Amino acid sequence: MNVKEARLFPDKYRKYLREYIFKGGDEAVLLNAYDELLNLIDPYSVEVVTILDIHVRALEEIFDIHHDNDMIQWVYVQRANEFLA
Numbered sequence: 402m403n404v405k406e407a408r409l410f411p412d413k414y415r416k417y418l419r420e421y422i423f424k425g426g427d428e429a430v431l432l433n434a435y436d437e438l439l440n441l442i443d444p445y446s447v448e449v450v451t452i453l454d455i456h457v458r459a460l461e462e463i464f465d466i467h468h469d470n471d472m473i474q475w476v477y478v479q480r481a482n483e484f485l486a
Contacts, residue, residue, distance in 0.1 A: 415459040
C-alpha cells in the first residue's frame with residue numbers, strides 16, 4: 402500500500418465526519434459515508450484501535466482542538482459520536 406492509498410480512508414473519514422457534524426446529523430451523509438468507507442477498508446487489516454485513532458485525529462483537526470481549548474459545543478461531539486457508531 403502506498404502513501405496515497407494509506408491516506409485515502411482517513412481523508413474521506415474526516416470529510417464525511419465534518420459534513421455530518423456541521424449539517425446537523427443529516428442521515429444521507431451518514432449513509433453515503435457508510436457505503437464509501439466500507440469499500441475503502443480491508444476488514445482483515447483494520448482494527449478498532451486504528452478507527453478510533455482516525456476518529457480522534459479527525460475531530461482534533463475539524464475543531465482545531467488544542468489541549469487548553471474547552472470551547473467545543475457538545476452537540477458537535479454528540480454528532481461525531483453518532484457518526485463513529
